[in-house]
Amino acid sequence: xxxxxxxxxxxxxxxxxxxxxxxxxxxxxxxxxxxxxxxxxxxxxxxxxxxxxxxxxxxxxxxxxxxxxxxxxxxxxxxxxxxxxxxxxxxxxxxxxxxxxxxxxxxxxxxxxxxxxxxxxxxxxxxxxxxxxxxxxxxxxxxxxxxxxxxxxxxxxxxxxxxxxxxxxxxxxxxxxxxxxxxxxxxxxxxxxxxxxxxxxxxxxxxxxxxxxxxxxxxxxxxxxxxxxxxxxxxxxxxxxxxxxxxxxxxxxxxxxxxxxxxxxxxxxxxxxxxxxxxxxxxxxxxxxxxxxxxxxxxxxxxxxxxxxxxxxxxxxxxxxxxxxxxxxxxxxxxxxxxxxxxxxxxxxxxxxxxxxxxxxxxxxxxxxxxxxxxxxxxxxxxxxxxxxxxxxxxx
Amino acid sequence: xxxxxxxxxxxxxxxxxxxxxxxxxxxxxxxxxxxxxxxxxxxxxxxxxxxxxxxxxxxxxxxxxxxxxxxxxxxxxxxxxxxxxxxxxxxxxxxxxxxxxxxxxxxxxxxxxxxxxxxxxxxxxxxxxxxxxxxxxxxxxxxxxxxxxxxxxxxxxxxxxxxxxxxxxxxxxxxxxxxxxxxxxxxxxxxxxxxxxxxxxxxxxxxxxxxxxxxxxxxxxxxxxxxxxxxxxxxxxxxxxxxxxxxxxxxxxxxxxxxxxxxxxxxxxxxxxxxxxxxxxxxxxxxxxxxxxxxxxxxxxxxxxxxxxxxxxxxxxxxxxxxxxxxxxxxxxxxxxxxxxxxxxxxxxxxxxxxxxxxxxxxxxxxxxxxxxxxxxxxxxxxxxxxxxxxxxxxx
Numbered sequence: 001x002x003x004x005x006x007x008x009x010x011x012x013x014x015x016x017x018x019x020x021x022x023x024x025x026x027x028x029x030x031x032x033x034x035x036x037x038x039x040x041x042x043x044x045x046x047x048x049x050x051x052x053x054x055x056x057x058x059x060x061x062x063x064x065x066x067x068x069x070x071x072x073x074x075x076x077x078x079x080x081x082x083x084x085x086x087x088x089x090x091x092x093x094x095x096x097x098x099x100x101x102x103x104x105x106x107x108x109x110x111x112x113x114x115x116x117x118x119x120x121x122x123x124x125x126x127x128x129x130x131x132x133x134x135x136x137x138x139x140x141x142x143x144x145x146x147x148x149x150x151x152x153x154x155x156x157x158x159x160x161x162x163x164x165x166x167x168x169x170x171x172x173x174x175x176x177x178x179x180x181x182x183x184x185x186x187x188x189x190x191x192x193x194x195x196x197x198x199x200x201x202x203x204x205x206x207x208x209x210x211x212x213x214x215x216x217x218x219x220x221x222x223x224x225x226x227x228x229x230x231x232x233x234x235x236x237x238x239x240x241x242x243x244x245x246x247x248x249x250x251x252x253x254x255x256x257x258x259x260x261x262x263x264x265x266x267x268x269x270x271x272x273x274x275x276x277x278x279x280x281x282x283x284x285x286x287x288x289x290x291x292x293x294x295x296x297x298x299x300x301x302x303x304x305x306x307x308x309x310x311x312x313x314x315x316x317x318x319x320x321x322x323x324x325x326x327x328x329x330x331x332x333x334x335x336x337x338x339x340x341x342x343x344x345x346x347x348x349x350x351x352x353x354x355x356x357x358x359x360x361x362x363x364x365x366x367x368x369x370x371x372x373x374x375x376x377x378x379x380x381x382x383x384x385x386x387x388x389x390x391x392x393x394x395x396x
Numbered sequence: 397x398x399x400x401x402x403x404x405x406x407x408x409x410x411x412x413x414x415x416x417x418x419x420x421x422x423x424x425x426x427x428x429x430x431x432x433x434x435x436x437x438x439x440x441x442x443x444x445x446x447x448x449x450x451x452x453x454x455x456x457x458x459x460x461x462x463x464x465x466x467x468x469x470x471x472x473x474x475x476x477x478x479x480x481x482x483x484x485x486x487x488x489x490x491x492x493x494x495x496x497x498x499x500x501x502x503x504x505x506x507x508x509x510x511x512x513x514x515x516x517x518x519x520x521x522x523x524x525x526x527x528x529x530x531x532x533x534x535x536x537x538x539x540x541x542x543x544x545x546x547x548x549x550x551x552x553x554x555x556x557x558x559x560x561x562x563x564x565x566x567x568x569x570x571x572x573x574x575x576x577x578x579x580x581x582x583x584x585x586x587x588x589x590x591x592x593x594x595x596x597x598x599x600x601x602x603x604x605x606x607x608x609x610x611x612x613x614x615x616x617x618x619x620x621x622x623x624x625x626x627x628x629x630x631x632x633x634x635x636x637x638x639x640x641x642x643x644x645x646x647x648x649x650x651x652x653x654x655x656x657x658x659x660x661x662x663x664x665x666x667x668x669x670x671x672x673x674x675x676x677x678x679x680x681x682x683x684x685x686x687x688x689x690x691x692x693x694x695x696x697x698x699x700x701x702x703x704x705x706x707x708x709x710x711x712x713x714x715x716x717x718x719x720x721x722x723x724x725x726x727x728x729x730x731x732x733x734x735x736x737x738x739x740x741x742x743x744x745x746x747x748x749x750x751x752x753x754x755x756x757x758x759x760x761x762x763x764x765x766x767x768x769x770x771x772x773x774x775x776x777x778x779x780x781x782x783x784x785x786x787x788x789x790x791x792x
Contacts, residue, residue, distance in 0.1 A: 025453040033457045040453035045445065048676070052444050056622055057421040057436035061429045061755065069623055096671025098645030099495060106535075123657070128646035128671060131659040135644055139502075139535045146657070171655070218672070226452055227465055227675035246531055249494030250524035259567075259760060261519070261542070263527040275492025275524060276614070279623035280444070281674040359457065364655060 004314050004383050011310065011379035017303050020375045023291050024224075030381040030388075032360045035198060035338050035371025038224030038288075047287035051280060072282050073230075073251075074270050079289045080223070080232055083297055084196060084215070085206040090234050092272045093219070093282060097197060097231040098128045099247070100216040101164065103272060104233060105136040106246040108162035108191035108214055111239065116161035116190065117142045122149050126170040129195055133164050139246070149176050156188035163190055167205065168198035168336030171363055173328040175199070175336045179210045186211065197221060201292075202337035202374070203301040207234055214239070222337065222373055225285035233272040240268055249274035291375060303374035304337040311339050311370065311382045318390030327367065341368040343393070352392045358385045400710050400779050407706065407775035413699050416771045419687050420620075426777040426784075428756045431594060431734050431767025434620030434684075443683035447676060468678050469626075469647075470666050475685045476619070476628055479693055480592060480611070481602035486630050488668045489615070489678060493593060493627040494524045495643070496612040497560065499668060500629060501532040502642040504558035504587035504610055507635065512557035512586065513538045518545050522566040525591055529560050535642070545572050552584035559586055563601065564594035564732030567759055569724040571595070571732045575606045582607065593617060597688075598733035598770070599697040603630055610635070618733065618769055621681035629668040636664055645670035687771060699770035700733040707735050707766065707778045714786030723763065737764040739789070748788045754781045 001009075012018060025040040055067040064070045077091030084091075095103075105119060121133040123146035130146065137144040140161075147155050149165055156163070163185045168175050178194060185192040194215040199205055201222025207215055215234040219225035235243045245265070250256050251273035254264040265271045312326060324341040343349055343366060350362040360370040370385065397405075408414060421436040451463040460466045473487030480487075491499075501515060517529040519542035526542065533540040536557075543551050545561055552559070559581045564571050574590060581588040590611040595601055597618025603611055611630040615621035631639050641661070646652050647669035650660040661667045708722060720737040739745055739762060746758040756766040766781065 025449075027454070031456065037452075037457045037460075039456065040448065045448050045453070048444060048448050049441065052436065052441050052622070052680070053421075056433075057441070058423070060427065060435065061433045061757065063623065064433075095491065095495065096645065096674075098647075098671035099491065099643060102643055126646075127649070127655050127657060127659075130657060131644045131646065131649070134659065135642055139642060220672070226448070227459065228672045228678070229676075230674060231671070246535060247495060247498060248527045248531055249492065250522075250527065251494075253523070253527070257760065259523050261523060261526060263523075263530065275494035275627070276616070276624045278492075278626060278674045278677040280625075280677045280680055282624070284448070284676055361457065364653065 008379040008383040024376045030358045030385045032370040034373035035221050041288045041291050044287045048284050051283045069279050073277050076286050084200050090269050091232050092269045093230050093232045094277050097218045100231050100233045101132045104193045104214040107243050109140045110244045112161035118159045120145045120163040122165045153184040160190040164193045166195045173336045173338040173340050182210050204297050224288045229281050229285045243271050247274045300374045307372040314386030318386045323393045338371040343368050356388050358388045404775040404779040420772045426754045426781045428766040430769035431617050437684045437687050440683045444680050447679045465675050469673050472682045480596050486665050487628050488665045489626050489628045490673050493614045496627050496629045497528045500589045500610040503639050505536045506640045507638050508557035514555045516541045516559040518561045549580040556586040560589045562591045568736050569732045569734040578606050600693050615681050620684045625677050625681045639667050643670045696770045703768040710782030714782050719789045734767040752784050754784045
């Protein structure tokens with residue numbers, strides 16, 4: 001046994017979260033793509049089957065009340081809330097992340113009011129956020145200003161209406177400083193929208209603590225909600241009365257079954273709802289959230305950092321120097337739960353890794369991306385992944 | 397056996413679609429609420445189970461390609477196309493009806509161009525369409541003009557940009573004249589958006605034949621896609637290059653995995669996509685559409701009219717005169733696939749009907765709504781529903 005294997009064994013033996021792996025459906029593959037699609041929690045199939053056969057098949061329309069379908073968006077939002085540091089009543093689940101970015105940005109610009117006509121957006125963002133921000137700017141008469149996150153404080157001013165940032169960069173895994181960036185945006189009198197896709201479920205976010213205005217995120221990465229499971233929208237409680245949605249569907253009406261011609265928004269987080277929620281996907285997500293019941297996000301973060309530290313250590317040992325270059329910051333306070341390695345032939349390398357049972361993903365043109373989900377990835381997995389990577393790129 | 401029971405028996409015996417009922421999970425209940433939530437097709441549970449256990453649980457991220465997840469929105473759109481009279485390549489599935497109304501209306505206003513700043517909307521519409529139309533008007537600098545559908549031709553003019561109409565009124569069941577209203581809108585140089593929620597799967601729509609510009613619809617009513625299953629958007633082929641979406645998410649990009657900062661829309665119907673599709677709900681819908689494989693929409697329409705005719709006949713026989721009043725037009729060319737009965741104590745009456753195994757729904761303040769899904773409702777069901785209604789309201 002190599003020194004690193006022995007170390008992995010010790011780390012696994014001391015891992016408080018090790019037993020959590022048993023709550024997922026997994027196999028021999030080292031699955032380091034949970035930052036793209038989380039693995040299947042073992043209790044989801046039973047719940048989905050109940051939703052289809054009993055709730056839909058037998059109760060049919062009665063399930064909107066009797067099975068709690070109607071209130072699912074806010075009920076499941078309250079399940080996500082503690083994972084991102086939010087008190088109940090501020091999150092609704094539904095629609096895609098892109099649609100929620102649109103709601104949040106337009107609402108933020110409307111809150112900012114007259115005279116503020118600039119939307120600042122992370123230039124390195126996951127593209128959809130930038131495209132949607134451009135549309136939100138166009139439809140609210142704003143100018144879009146893409147900048148590097150580190151430059152955000154320098155461009156804020158009296159014309160800034162809203163700022164859209166990613167908590168963790170989808171490509172490099174860099175964690176941005178949410179508290180200080182939020183404070184800077186507030187100091188300029190503007191509103192902040194955080195995209196939590198790559199941080200929720202992997203590290204503490206502290207939405208309430210840091211006074212975040214609005215946030216969005218997906219649920220199919222570290223929250224394991226399933227392919228394309230619905231996204232969520234956070235609107236800070238005191239801003240909810242001013243949340244003026246560009247998508248005021250009947251589900252956000254104060255009296256949805258009143259079938260009234262005039263629109264009167266509901267109070268609270270459910271003002272962020274739009275149309276009929278996709279119940280199958282939504283209740284699969286609800287079941288998937290059960291795995292969090294006895295887990296603290298702090299322990300998840302501690303293990304996540306230990307996993308990425310150990311991966312970088314193993315890569316340093318197994319991969320010939322200069323063959324790959326880490327794009328992920330070494331400093332813990334700047335690192336999410338993934339490691340991105342620049343590698344000239346990344347596309348081919350990832351293909352070979354997958355053939356050999358190590359699943360990460362490739363981001364064009366030259367990035368190998370490895371996501372570490374602390375609930376089901378162990379240290380032996382990490383050692384094996386780095387070892388196979390070393391073999392694939394021609395190391396010892 | 398009463399005369400009407402005997403007639404029901406004969407009609408059922410001659411019903412070409414009678415065997416279709418066996419393809420659904422049904423029980424002793426007379427289910428006349430398929431215009432709210434379609435019944436469960438029998439092949440859906442197996443398909444959903446495969447999606448969860450094998451595609452997600454075992455293949456995980458590979459399923460985006462290997463299980464056809466990525467192309468599901470346009471593939472399933474092509475399955476819906478023949479049911480609404482559309483050639484392939486013009487429909488994508490995804491998001492809610494409300495979100496699709498927003499996309500379609502904003503795109504229509506943009507197609508109409510400068511100088512056209514009025515959106516005309518059905519004043520009797522399902523409320524969400526009106527709320528979303530108001531938002532679309534506000535965000536495109538238009539004025540919203542709600543009118544009765546029959547008055548639409550009279551208000552069209554050089555300022556009309558877009559018109560949003562329901563093919564079948566959700567409350568009364570009235571079928572509007574799609575060909576002539578479409579022609580009137582076109583004659584005024586404006587664009588038409590049809591909401592097909594209450595017609596698709598119940599009667600022929602003829603989108604291509606009548607030159608409709610844009611259309612939206614849900615899939616959980618007569619298409620039996622399941623609770624909150626994704627909606628769809630039709631964009632006529634020759635208009636697709638000019639379809640300028642207000643929700644340009646990464647799924648509608650010409651090169652979605654290029655992760656490019658600049659937005660370049662894809663060509664074709666998939667320009668209407670936004671974010672990551674909700675795969676569980678979407679693939680349940682795909683399985684649900686199998687029941688249409690050997691069914692013509694013309695035969696469905698013929699049976700639908702026979703069912704509603706027979707229901708009105710039975711109500712005339714079993715319910716004391718003056719106790720209820722049909723809001724649904726008697727003329728076939730003005731009738732969808734439901735019958736709405738005005739009734740002073742409709743809320744209480746519907747509650748009692750449901751207790752006695754006849755499920756319709758109540759729409760405030762005084763409407764009993766009965767939907768007739770020709771694929772699984774038979775004539776004996778109709779006779780029983782009317783008979784129980786007669787007993788509940790105190791008839792013979």
